[in-house]
Amino acid sequence: MALVRDRRQLNLRLPLPEISERRPRFALSLPPTSLSSAVACNAITASDLENIQVLGHGNGGTVYKVRHKRTSTIYALKVVHSDSDSTVRRQIFREMEILRRTDSPFVVQSHGIFEKPDGDIAILMEYMDAGTLDTLLKTKGTFSESALAGIARQVLSGLNYLHSHKIIHRDIKPSNLLVNHNMEVKIADFGVSKIMCRMLDSCNSYVGTCAYMSPERFDPDTYGANYNVYAGDIWSLGLTLLELYMGHFPFLPAGQRPDWATLMCAICFGERPSLPDVASEDFRSFIECCLQKESSKRVEYGLGVAIVDRFEDEGVKLAKVFPDLNTSILDDMEVEAEVVEPEATRIEASNREVSMDDAVEG
Numbered sequence: 316m317a318l319v320r321d322r323r324q325l326n327l328r329l330p331l332p333e334i335s336e337r338r339p340r341f342a343l344s345l346p347p348t349s350l351s352s353a354v355a356c357n358a359i360t361a362s363d364l365e366n367i368q369v370l371g372h373g374n375g376g377t378v379y380k381v382r383h384k385r386t387s388t389i390y391a392l393k394v395v396h397s398d399s400d401s402t403v404r405r406q407i408f409r410e411m412e413i414l415r416r417t418d419s420p421f422v423v424q425s426h427g428i429f430e431k432p433d434g435d436i437a438i439l440m441e442y443m444d445a446g447t448l449d450t451l452l453k454t455k456g457t458f459s460e461s462a463l464a465g466i467a468r469q470v471l472s473g474l475n476y477l478h479s480h481k482i483i484h485r486d487i488k489p490s491n492l493l494v495n496h497n498m499e500v501k502i503a504d505f506g507v508s509k510i511m512c513r514m515l516d517s518c519n520s521y522v523g524t525c526a527y528m529s530p531e532r533f534d535p536d537t538y539g540a541n542y543n544v545y546a547g548d549i550w551s552l553g554l555t556l557l558e559l560y561m562g563h564f565p566f567l568p569a570g571q572r573p574d575w576a577t578l579m580c581a582i583c584f585g586e587r588p589s590l591p592d593v594a595s596e597d598f599r600s601f602i603e604c605c606l607q608k609e610s611s612k613r614v615e616y617g618l619g620v621a622i623v624d625r626f627e628d629e630g631v632k633l634a635k636v637f638p639d640l641n642t643s644i645l646d647d648m649e650v651e652a653e654v655v656e657p658e659a660t661r662i663e664a665s666n667r668e669v670s671m672d673d674a675v676e677g
């Protein structure tokens with residue numbers, strides 16, 4: 316029998332374990348299943364699923380498209396192999412813990428977690444049938460401003476949710492933003508995210524994808540004195556939107572594959588990327604708001620209130636910035652659901668419980 320862990324809301328104001336106490340002291344028992352899909356009230360086990368195809372490979376894991384045999388509901392199953400190194404396993408435990416705590420239409424939903432007898436760990440997630448924003452950029456080309464307005468609104472809503480639950484994503488980029496055929500955008504991949512124990516905790520650790528890191532994460536002394544740790548996600552969002560608009564990484568000429576030092580210099584010391592002349596003033600001003608090098612200016616830009624309030628206000632501001640914010644971005648982009656060839660591969664699971672381990676970074 317496999318154990319399926321459903322999401323549940325914890326009181327996030329409770330202090331989280333210190334690093335030294337991270338080893339499991341108890342097995343996490345599951346609340347009753349409350350899936351919104353057709354399989355509600357029935358816990359899904361790994362043997363209920365058949366593998367349809369590989370969706371992609373990430374850092375140490377593989378994501379499969381799977382079908383629930385009885386209901387034919389399609390899910391995505393992220394599997395991290397038992398022989399993965401300790402960093403990768405720590406990342407999957409962190410991702411599990413965050414997905415277990417989150418419940419937002421702007422964050423990819425988890426439907427359960429399995430551990431196989433051989434130690435492989437799998438997270439069952441909602442399936443996003445249009446892939447990632449990175450895939451769409453490569454297959455459909457650059458995005459219009461109105462499309463970006465819809466994306467910005469959704470990612471900001473997701474960040475507002477995460478930040479208000481004291482979670483910093485730390486790796487916002489096009490390939491971590493999943494999309495479905497309704498152009499709903501959801502934040503995914505919490506492998507390097509951090510749950511803050513206190514609102515004022517510092518967070519200058521060097522993790523995430525280098526190209527999307529904010530200046531204060533490379534050089535906290537210059538750009539981040541007293542910085543608000545949540546501001547880095549806003550920088551990454553600005554850079555992501557600009558990349559989707561320009562079609563290449565904004566700090567470098569198209570086609571250039573930089574090394575770490577080149578990237579770091581471009582981000583910390585380079586000029587803010589210039590937008591094409593056709594870009595509207597509104598779009599420019601929004602990008603400028605996100606790409607303030609000095610993190611405190613970035614955070615305090617706008618109404619200068621606490622970060623959560625600021626994001627809520629940002630929704631209002633965005634509506635002014637992008638007048639067609641509420642129009643369907645499907646007008647701009649047609650997303651085709653993919654057709655797949657089934658290939659039966661079963662994912663076996665054990666009855667071992669997954670315990671909390673390394674889920675919370677100190």
Ligand SMILES: Nc1ncnc2c1ncn2[C@@H]1O[C@H](COP(=O)(O)OP(=O)(O)OP(=O)(O)O)[C@@H](O)[C@H]1O
Binds near residue numbers: 373443447491506
């Ligand atoms: N819920 C999902 N629905 C549909 N496709 C998904 C889903 N989750 C992941 N994928 C696909 O699987 C790929 C691999 O995802 P994964 O999160 O393992 O790694 P990544 O974010 O691409 O890379 P890394 O972990 O190295 O940052 C993604 O790029 C995406 O194409």
